[in-house]
Amino acid sequence: MKAFITTIIILCSLNLGFSDDWPKWRGEDSSGISSETNIRTSWPKSGLKTVWKISLGSGYSGISVAKDRVFTIYGDSNYENAVALNAKTGKVIWKKRLGYVFKNMFGDGPRSTPTVDGDRVYVISSNGDLQCLSTKNGRKYWGVNVLRKFAGENISWGMSGSPFIWKNLLFYNVGGKKGSIVALDKKNGRTRWVSGNFPAGYSTPITATVGGIFHVIMFTGNHVVGFTPDKGKILWKYKWVTDYNVNAATPIFHDNHVFISSGYRSGAALIKLSANKKQISAREMWTTNRMKNHFSSSILHKDNIYGFHQKRLKCMDFYTSQQKWIQGGFEKGSLLGVDGHMIILGEKGGLAIAELSPESYTQKGYMPLFRGTKCWTVPTLANGHLYVRNETEMVCLDIKK
Template sequence: MDQADENRAESGRVPVTDEPSAEVAQTENVDVPGRPKGFRWWPAVAILGIATVVESILWWSMSENRPNQSVSMWLTTITVSFLLLMWWMFASRLRWRTRFVGLGVMILLGIAARYSVRVEEYSGAVFPILAFRWTPTAEEIAAEYREAHSESGQDEKSVPIEEVVPAEGDVTIFRGADRTGRIVDAGIRTNWDEQPPREIWRHPVGLGWSSFIVVDGLAFTQEQREENETVVCYNAETGDEIWAHTDSVRFSEVLGSDGPRATPTYFDGRLYTQGATGILNCLDARTGESIWATNILEDAGAKVLSWGMSGSPLVYDDVVVVNAGGDDAGLIAYHRLTGDRVWSAGNGPASYSSPRLANILGEQQLLIFNGNGLSGHDPTTGEELWNFPWTTGPKVNAVLPYPLDESRILISTGYGLGAALLEVKHEGDQWSAEQVWKSIRLKAKFNDFVVKDDYVYGLDEGVLTCLDLKTGKRVWKAGRYGYGQILLVDDLLLIITESGEVLLVKAEPKKSQPLARFQAIGGKTWNHATLVRGRLFVRNAREAACYDISK
């Protein structure tokens, strides 16, 4: 300190100190009397610790609802990221230069991720499936394949088909003739390690969750091809396209992905298809030419469902029945030859299940599992005979109801609701349905279950589960296969997992016993598999394949 400073200090005009100012200390990162010292790390640890405890509690409390678990995890992640950012910028006590450098690095990483990675789709548990932006999309791959395949002259569009006649073992309707997913006398081999499934054909296909039906050597399905919703006929032996019928419409949805959902129905030389936006087609199965078409939502004054119209049309006698969900036309029956409306009935909101017929107490009834629950209808007039309320928050009932005998029906859904065994009663002119038992142990979200003897086998939010039908109690739970699909093939469960792997599991109540497995296709697979005389047809929104698994 020089003499002038000493004089000014003595006069009391300027305070004198050998310590640097707070502003200088902040810049230089040196200690200031009364100012906390060092890097403050504990708030970050506290944030992470509290978040871990909270998320663990939420995860456990939502153990019966996988989508809610996923949502809670993402909300927790977003909240924790924000709190950590606040700590870094305002409570870490690092140099401001260090804080801004860290913020800049995070921003750059976010930009890099934004322009290098895309969300390809979401799993059934609502987890994003990522892909690099420079890799081609499934649509691009399918379009390139179709162009190359067409130019090579390999398609069979010029080959005339004189007649389409179902043979024994053909699958003409979604989940088989009785829509139970049960196949008897299948004659398949199970020693896949020694004799692996033999690939017959494989190729890319358009988007969509439609499955195959196979009739007289023809495989029918629905796909999204760019802006066209398309019904496609393939040669079941070669995989070559024979014909394609297009409608200029596209259904788009973030969580469930784009494209049609429903599986075609074959009946008496005609193909009946329902598109995701409500277009109901009647096509000539030989050529794909339109016989008649209508939009069931416009006819019913209804709106398209959040995840698209998914019900596979039901054809019997002279009608084709669909669940439109209108206020005055929940169900609509069209004449199968002309498309004229025969009757409409009910006012329940549509959901994602398909209509089916069942023998209930000696009378044929039409079963509809809509957004409000399960109901039985007169198949000739549509009149509602009975109703059992069964609903979730989003009004989603996607799985087919399963009649066990003439009076008992098994239902199940996801979103934390579970399964129930119902008993239908008929006293005088009154019909009713009562709950025998309810179980939270089988939550079949959109994955149909199968029944063998006194046990039901299904995917409980992605985990294979066996329930006792007499009591509803869980016998065993083993094998996380995701949101795939199941067929009952003799005494075996044929499971196609959400990742496209195919397994054989013994259908027995003692324990889960996998016998064989192989990777059939790649990518998320929600589509049902189809088995016809030892030929296994599988597909998803990326590719389709046919395998020989016969003995």
């Protein structure tokens, strides 16, 4: 028996380095950092090996991976469609029509990322068509257009935040007259509560605990707010006004501090949260115009922020906003973290890996992956594979050692 148990432990440990799913926007913990370790951090000149490559429709929807399936959303000439792919082959397992395709001069199609929760996946189109589907076969359990239901108007560049699940609730920033921040029952789509009076932003919520108070943080069109998940009570708020209400990047919570950043004429801010009994107060620590996350979210590693200041990749101190270094060459890029490194996708299709170090930008691999269309979707890393898409294709790359 001891020999059997030892064998199982060894077999499991051999797979620990590349056995993580990526079930929702910015991964399991919403940090944008993978916990995988057994990856290739120095790339050959030929780049990473392609496992499969498929044609895909329009849009900037992110990629979620759970078990043996890959989920994303794409647009065709008429509709936006949720799709499940075989993670090993890229073949379509099922697809489900959500609603009419969103069309815009900066790119057609969906913007949000599917959220996998158990055997269900939650998806929302750029026009507000929210559906709960079976991960197995795409069967529709329930659906609702949140803009019509809560008397909202679509935002300029389409609904972009991803569905956020906590226990039996689904949260979304609709910004409607009948519901600004809303909570729906994830099992049937019924309204559980509505709260606030904030215009919709483009961001996805996170959770935080301050002084024993667990709450949800949401970056709306004109405030970052914290609220109780069970009733939607606003615990704190911090005003942050951006041109066109484009607050798109996901906030970062660390050590009772919240980092936010926006593009246009805004910048970044650090907010310190303090708990007093059942209330939370928010105090501004600093603001700067040296980090403007237009749409791509930053990541935090060892008290340093790494992110795109418009068309420049930067590293800055989390607590002081001191700039450590700046790097060009990617235009409007996106990034994720893994094993002390960052994987960077430039909007013109260049893919790179570099060290997560405040000392300097040290690149350890590069490959020209796409040409001809914008790459505004952050890559996903799951189970030893890197999933990357542009507006017409998706590629799966082998990144295991």
